[in-house]
Amino acid sequence: MLQPLEDRSVPAFVASLVADVNPGTADSAPILLEVLNGSALMMNIDATHGRELWASDGTAAGTVMVKDINPGSASGLYGGDRWFTVLDGIGYFPANDGINGFELWRTDGTEAGTYMVKDINPGLANSDPRGLELVPER
Numbered sequence: 001m002l003q004p005l006e007d008r009s010v011p012a013f014v015a016s017l018v019a020d021v022n023p024g025t026a027d028s029a030p031i032l033l034e035v036l037n038g039s040a041l042m043m044n045i046d047a048t049h050g051r052e053l054w055a056s057d058g059t060a061a062g063t064v065m066v067k068d069i070n071p072g073s074a075s076g077l078y079g080g081d082r083w084f085t086v087l088d089g090i091g092y093f094p095a096n097d098g099i100n101g102f103e104l105w106r107t108d109g110t111e112a113g114t115y116m117v118k119d120i121n122p123g124l125a126n127s128d129p130r131g132l133e134l135v136p137e138r
Contacts, residue, residue: 018056019063022046030054033084036091037109041066041084043077050075053095055109066107067114070098078102085132092117094129101126 021044022028028044029051035041039055039062046052049068052075056063069076076095084093090113095105100119104127107114120127 018058019060021054021063021065031080033093034086034091036086036107037089039109041091041107041109043080045075048073051077053077053093053107053114066109067111069095069105069114072098074098079130083130083132085134087134092132096126100124102128104129 020028021030024047026045026047028046031043033041033043033053036055039057042054042056043051044054044065049065050070050073052068052070053066054064055066067076076097077093078096079094084091086092089108091107091109093105093107094102095116096102097116100116101121101124103119103121104117105115106117120129
């Protein structure tokens with residue numbers, strides 16, 4: 001004998017566009033990196049800046065490019081969320097400013113707080129830091 005199922009309601013979730021960071025028909029290919037200091041940090045692509053670091057507080061006005069790391073249409077970022085890690089409110093990630101190759105960068109989510117930590121492999125050569133992970137103290 002079959003038992004009747006209880007009536008259950010599923011809440012409706014509606015997805016909506018927060019901001020069109022790459023106007024037109026092309027998408028911005030967003031990749032969420034981390035939530036840092038109240039903002040969602042992500043990589044987005046636009047035709048003017050390439051793939052760069054963006055932040056959003058969930059509003060159109062609060063969705064902004066943090067920094068054009070590699071000025072112009074060349075991308076400053078590559079990879080994905082596994083190449084981004086947070087320690088004590090600072091995000092660490094590989095980036096290329098077009099002068100120093102892919103090196104270790106940091107951000108607090110602001111333009112002034114986003115800069116290269118060190119040119120580990122001087123010049124255009126890459127030190128190629130990736131797969132950044134926190135290691136527990138022993």
